[in-house]
Amino acid sequence: MSKHLIVIGGGAAGFFCAVNAARLNPLLKVTILEKSSKLLSKVKVSGGGRCNVTHHCFDIVEMSKHYPRGQHFVRKAFHQFFTTDTIRWFEERGVKVKSEKDGRMFPVTDSSDTIINCLLREADKYNVEIKLNTEVKNVNYTNEKFHLEIADSRQITGDYLCIAAGGYPKSSMFEWIRKLGHTIEEPVPSLFTFNLPGHSITKLMGVSVERTIVKIIGSKLSEEGPLLITHWGFSGPVVLRLSAWGARELATRNWQFTVLINWLGEYSEERVREKFQRFRFDLATQKIINRNPFGLPQRLWEFLLDETGVNAETRWADLPSKEQNRLVKNLCTYECAVKGKTTFKEEFVTAGGINLKETDPNTMMSKKVPNLFFAGEVMDVDGITGGFNFQHAWTSGFIAGKNISSL
Numbered sequence: 001m002s003k004h005l006i007v008i009g010g011g012a013a014g015f016f017c018a019v020n021a022a023r024l025n026p027l028l029k030v031t032i033l034e035k036s037s038k039l040l041s042k043v044k045v046s047g048g049g050r051c052n053v054t055h056h057c058f059d060i061v062e063m064s065k066h067y068p069r070g071q072h073f074v075r076k077a078f079h080q081f082f083t084t085d086t087i088r089w090f091e092e093r094g095v096k097v098k099s100e101k102d103g104r105m106f107p108v109t110d111s112s113d114t115i116i117n118c119l120l121r122e123a124d125k126y127n128v129e130i131k132l133n134t135e136v137k138n139v140n141y142t143n144e145k146f147h148l149e150i151a152d153s154r155q156i157t158g159d160y161l162c163i164a165a166g167g168y169p170k171s172s173m174f175e176w177i178r179k180l181g182h183t184i185e186e187p188v189p190s191l192f193t194f195n196l197p198g199h200s201i202t203k204l205m206g207v208s209v210e211r212t213i214v215k216i217i218g219s220k221l222s223e224e225g226p227l228l229i230t231h232w233g234f235s236g237p238v239v240l241r242l243s244a245w246g247a248r249e250l251a252t253r254n255w256q257f258t259v260l261i262n263w264l265g266e267y268s269e270e271r272v273r274e275k276f277q278r279f280r281f282d283l284a285t286q287k288i289i290n291r292n293p294f295g296l297p298q299r300l301w302e303f304l305l306d307e308t309g310v311n312a313e314t315r316w317a318d319l320p321s322k323e324q325n326r327l328v329k330n331l332c333t334y335e336c337a338v339k340g341k342t343t344f345k346e347e348f349v350t351a352g353g354i355n356l357k358e359t360d361p362n363t364m365m366s367k368k369v370p371n372l373f374f375a376g377e378v379m380d381v382d383g384i385t386g387g388f389n390f391q392h393a394w395t396s397g398f399i400a401g402k403n404i405s406s407l
């Protein structure tokens with residue numbers, strides 16, 4: 001009698017587990033259960049509809065540094081299925097990928113439908129059964145079988161189970177997995193932007209500064225990179241990275257904290273002071289508003305002069321030293337109180353999920369229940385933006401599928 005693998009979740013990780021298990025073991029019956037009426041819905045919207053499938057990084061240690069949670073776990077798993085394998089897997093199925101300057105990789109068609117169609121074709125080719133509108137409410141493991149209770153009172157039984165249900169925003173939603181004996185790390189949002197309600201800087205919306213350093217006061221969190229001012233606060237790579245690395249710490253502070261911004265990321269306060277001495281001579285007769293010697297966006301320069309109380313008509317040579325000191329402070333340690341967060345619609349993930357000590361990274365099998373596997377975001381692994389989350393979904397899905405196929 002053929003064995004039956006049930007995969008819970010029709011997302012990237014669930015599909016990758018299902019199609020690879022079915023392909024590698026034609027005797028295996030494979031079923032995907034998806035609670036919603038849509039398959040691969042996050043793949044569809046990801047990367048602005050282009051699907052940022054992976055990252056142009058071919059060094060395992062380097063790649064693993066982009067995961068605020070699960071760094072060691074993914075490092076082990078990447079030895080079995082890495083970025084190079086993702087690229088080859090899709091290329092072998094007619095999907096070419098390309099990389100962009102920042103390392104993000106997309107299908108050359110720039111359409112997530114290319115990835116979706118490839119996975120659907122593969123599922124069809126290997127007879128993967130798909131059941132939509134099928135929400136698993138509870139799982140019992142008895143007599144070496146998994147008995148699944150479905151929301152509409154149906155029961156489905158299988159020999160192997162792969163839970164690829166994605167991240168849940170609330171701890172209570174993991175209850176059915178806890179009942180299987182697993183520990184859940186509290187879910188908290190990662191990859192969000194910072195709100196500055198009513199702050200005057202938001203009138204500069206649309207301004208972006210290439211090289212900033214942003215620190216969070218009272219923590220070790222500090223990141224470098226482009227910062228974007230939006231109509232509600234701060235966004236851009238530097239903010240998203242802080243939100244990912246600080247996901248837990250910032251949640252405990254209820255997303256109320258203060259940031260210090262160095263708008264001139266490449267210069268320390270001391271260097272900026274030295275530069276000011278030079279400008280007093282070199283630009284002596286020029287009006288400070290007209291000469292923005294650091295190449296900052298003009299609107300930001302004018303804003304900082306205003307915040308500092310410097311008369312924009314002042315000539316460089318006449319800048320009073322007290323005002324100069326205040327201006328240097330605002331350029332290098334601009335303080336801003338953050339009050340809340342906004343979901344980053346482009347790429348949002350949940351930190352938290354199944355405790356990694358309870359899963360073997362070499363097989364994705366549970367250490368608590370035999371023949372139970374996990375894949376994707378349901379585990380306590382999450383990456384920063386740039387294709388890292390999908391890579392984890394492909395890696396863990398593949399490893400689970402491959403191991404189930406050989407049981």
Ligand SMILES: Cc1cc2nc3c(=O)[nH]c(=O)nc-3n(C[C@H](O)[C@H](O)[C@H](O)COP(=O)(O)OP(=O)(O)OC[C@H]3O[C@@H](n4cnc5c(N)ncnc54)[C@H](O)[C@@H]3O)c2cc1C
Nearest residue numbers: 009011012013035046047052136166346376377387389390
């Ligand atoms: C808008 C957006 C854009 C993104 N863009 C990118 C990107 O460009 N690059 C990147 O690397 N990452 C991106 N991400 C993150 C990435 O999409 C996720 O990390 C990845 O999709 C996780 O895959 P998964 O299969 O583990 O979970 P999911 O894709 O969340 O799939 C889980 C599936 O399980 C189903 N399910 C849940 N519970 C049950 C149940 N009890 N019974 C049955 N079915 C269930 C859900 O309905 C869902 O379809 C983005 C995320 C979002 C929200």
